[in-house]
Amino acid sequence: MLSLVLPAHNEQPFLESTVRELVTGLRQRGTDFELIVVENGSTDGTVAEARRLAQEMPELRPLSLPAADYGAALRTGLLEARGDVVVNFDVDYYDLGFLDRAAHLLERPDPPAIVLGSKRQPDSVDTRPWRRRMVTATFALILRSAFGLTVSDTHGMKALVRARVTPLAQRCRFGTDLFDTELVIRAERAGLGIVELPVVVEERRPPRSSIVRRAARTLVGIVRLRLLLRREGREG
Numbered sequence: 001m002l003s004l005v006l007p008a009h010n011e012q013p014f015l016e017s018t019v020r021e022l023v024t025g026l027r028q029r030g031t032d033f034e035l036i037v038v039e040n041g042s043t044d045g046t047v048a049e050a051r052r053l054a055q056e057m058p059e060l061r062p063l064s065l066p067a068a069d070y071g072a073a074l075r076t077g078l079l080e081a082r083g084d085v086v087v088n089f090d091v092d093y094y095d096l097g098f099l100d101r102a103a104h105l106l107e108r109p110d111p112p113a114i115v116l117g118s119k120r121q122p123d124s125v126d127t128r129p130w131r132r133r134m135v136t137a138t139f140a141l142i143l144r145s146a147f148g149l150t151v152s153d154t155h156g157m158k159a160l161v162r163a164r165v166t167p168l169a170q171r172c173r174f175g176t177d178l179f180d181t182e183l184v185i186r187a188e189r190a191g192l193g194i195v196e197l198p199v200v201v202e203e204r205r206p207p208r209s210s211i212v213r214r215a216a217r218t219l220v221g222i223v224r225l226r227l228l229l230r231r232e233g234r235e236g
Contacts, residue, residue, distance in 0.1 A: 003162070011092075023060070114158060120152040
């Protein structure tokens with residue numbers, strides 16, 4: 001079974017079209033699946049929209065968190081998932097072709113625990129403005145320097161083997177922009193297999209958060225995450 005996790009914060013204008021496209025595509029593939037929409041801190045009609053769609057689509061399971069927190073939504077979706085494989089998409093950034101390629105890798109005799117959709121692989125196509133691409137490249141460089149991380153991207157689409165990744169997610173302490181980064185770092189340090197696939201980045205709406213505020217917040221979080229993992233290493 002597949003669990004597809006979709007964080008949603010103030011996504012009422014886009015949620016229905018995304019959900020319909022994903023549900024239709026998965027039904028056409030004959031996949032046994034659930035679609036978990038994790039609304040978090042919305043001030044528009046996202047909650048009502050998710051519940052309305054769930055009445056029409058039995059595969060849809062809406063969850064709701066009180067505060068706006070993308071990382072907490074990802075973590076909640078993963079821990080609540082019932083599927084053997086959990087795939088993370090965004091309302092404005094998803095690709096069923098990535099799911100198909102990831103599923104092929106996960107069907108190997110010795111599958112990886114995580115398949116990352118990397119915006120920085122050689123064959124990737126990143127259509128975002130150059131400033132956002134530069135922030136992604138700088139973030140990857142910082143992670144490599146601070147944590148010795150070998151993968152090129154920690155944000156975006158992922159396919160996760162739930163049984164192998166859930167114990168690490170339960171240990172993660174950071175939300176917002178850093179949950180998936182912390183999860184990937186912990187997975188690599190635990191020796192879990194991670195494979196990266198190139199992706200095409202075509203966001204369906206402009207970003208809502210300031211890139212400057214997000215970068216500053218993320219840098220502070222990286223320092224705190226490094227201190228946490230260093231302390232855990234000493235205690236272990």
